[in-house]
Amino acid sequence: MWKAVRTGAAVMAAAVLAVTVAGCGADEPTAGADEKATLSYAVWDKNQVPVMEELAAAFTEDHPNITVEVQLTPWADYWTKLRAAVTGGAAPDVFWMNGPNVQLYADNGVIMPLADKVAEAKLDLGVYPKALVDLYTFEGKIYGLPKDFDTVGVWFNKELFDAAGVKHPAAGWTWDDFKAAAAKLSNPAKGQYAVGANIAGQEYFYNTIYQAGGNVISADGKKSGYDDPATIEGLRFWTDLIKNKQSPDLKTMTDTHPIQLFESGKLAMYWGGSWNVTEFGNNEYTKTRVDAAPLPTGVKQATIIHGLANVVSAKTKYPAQAWEFVKFLGSKPAAEILGKKGPIPAYTGTQDAWLAANAKFNGKVFLDAVSYAVPYPVSRNTAAWNDEEFKQLTKAYTGEVPVEQAAKELATQMNALLAKE
Amino acid sequence: MVMTEEGIAAGRAAVPAPAPGGRARRPRRWTAEAGWAYLLIAPTGLGLAVFYLWPVLQTGYFSFTEWGPFGGHEWVGLDNYRALAADAEVRQALVNTLLFALLGLLGIPLAIVFAALLNRPKLRGVSVYRALFFIPVVTMPVAVAMVWRWLYNGDFGLVNQLLSVFGVEGPHWIADPATALYALVAVCIWAGLGYNIVVFLAGLQAIPREFYEAAEIDGAGPVAQFRRVTLPLLSPSIFFVSVLSVIGSLQLFDLVYVMAGSGQAARSNPAMPRIQTVVGLFYDKAFYTNDRGYAAAIVMALLVLIVVFTAIQFRLQKRWVHYG
Structure with missing residues (x-):
């Protein structure tokens, strides 16, 4: 506890200092x-x-x-x-x-x-x-x-796709195409998986929720969308992948982050953002082996834009x-x-300059995505219910509770938090 | 260290020697002397007051307030404590922390065994062993935690590689709710072992050889010697180490924070509810969800807990600690 109190004291001291400094320079x-x-x-x-x-x-x-x-x-x-x-x-x-x-x-x-x-x-x-x-x-x-x-797309390993004889993902591919590819790209016995179903909103479950026709939060920011059956389908997309062993389980992903698994050829796909160009462009392994494709279409096409x-x-x-x-x-x-x-x-x-600077990847995917992009879901105190998302969804992703039940509990908790805003 | 010193002194006092009693008490010359003493401890005292005592008082006050996102707080009375009593997350963290404290005590017998081995009269290279055991103590906890995190990795970690040689498939040690707590306890014990060994070694070396000689003449074997001579005379050191170990475990934070995975990885670690400590929860509330008043209430509860546990230990020591 002392350590914690000391941190607290440091923060307070910093604040006091800040006040003093601000007070000194108070000209008109x-x-x-x-x-x-x-x-x-x-x-x-x-x-x-x-x-x-x-x-x-x-x-x-x-x-x-x-x-x-x-x-x-x-x-x-x-x-x-x-x-x-x-x-x-x-x-x-x-x-x-x-x-x-x-x-x-x-x-x-x-x-x-x-x-x-x-x-x-x-x-x-x-x-x-x-x-x-x-x-x-x-x-x-x-x-x-x-x-x-930034928008989200599917980064995929060309080599692993070719080895499994699966067609590279391209514009217009659907959830069914994705699932069919995932089945062929997984070999759990060898620690080889299609994708890492990470509990991350922006790159993962927010996208599929909107693709399934659901929503995370109502347009007025007052009501949780997690009890909507369509939203639950968007979450089931991921829990099913784990259940079918087409994604490593949470334990594996806690020990080794999906991006590391992708960069060592253990994952065929990585749902990531336009910001990953730097990372994948500099990494020796991914530099020549990966490329980007649009996210698959569910009930509709969607990607999170932020x-x-x-x-x-x-x-x-x-x-x-x-x-x-x-x-x-x-x-x-x-x-x-x-x-x-x-x-x-x-x-x-003004985006051409960015495309030119990152020409080794199909960066256009991320620019085209703007036309069907959905804004990042937020409210007045986003951090509070983000925390709840982790707590409830972890239980669904491990299979401890059915995804419907976790989503409904999440909706209840989130609505309580939204009511306090 | 006070207790150990006392233990050593106690051991020495038992050696037949002119007893220091009998002499008349020294005249009360302490005014000037005490003045100097106060002057010399003033810098430390001041530091303690400003950086320890004052924050404790402030934290106590904050535990009755609710904070706005950008500072400013209002008095809410006992609201935080009421919420605390009903919070299942706090209860779970409390149970975890107590388990850490209890299991952490297992490090004491282990340290005594190692200290006894190091204390063997004919052992060569004692200082090398002592240094080896002490290295984890002087290493940064965060670095220690990082290395253990790699060792424990379920798919690529050294621990499981070793186990696979024997045909055992090891779990994801720190992501599996069934093993995470024990895996962390093991690291805590390992990290504290060196310090405890040094304390016990000092305690052992303060036990006069004559006692063992006398015991031997009385027909006591090595086991009886250990039970009747070593343990009672080592009890002040054991007491000292157990008090520190319990307090340290109750304040456990850094090892768990780093080993459970950082940032998002920690939040989706399925074992997290089983290894979240009270201080970890405090950090979460204070700096992640920005609920500073509630966080203050959590640490105040912890403070009370530590005081109670330490008081119990001091109360119990009368039954088993011998100061010679």
């Missing part, structure tokens, strides 16, 4: 968009720091009075640290936001609504995928300008300059810089 907020300012810009991806710095430099070229300091906090600590900073009144001026967190931050007045500024600047939000604009819209107001996006947005702290000393920077980051020239070295830029029509 400046109004003009071009008045001298240094903005802090918090990000969590080390790989993207160089391109973020390049963007910051490009911005300073146009606005010589404003400099931007890119601050990296690794993903594992990003949200914990950000919360402590916000609590202590020392939030960065501009920072990365994701879907599961945006409503929590918007609802608590931590980030600035951008709707008026967007209208004033006559920005067209239609240049971004609609699902992303919706993701960052809370109570009718937009809170962030989309930066990039993307980050740049948001402005509600308490920033430089609201005008911060907005100016976010506006630049959301612009076409910024998107073109991002595409060459980073993830898929959100600005429509």
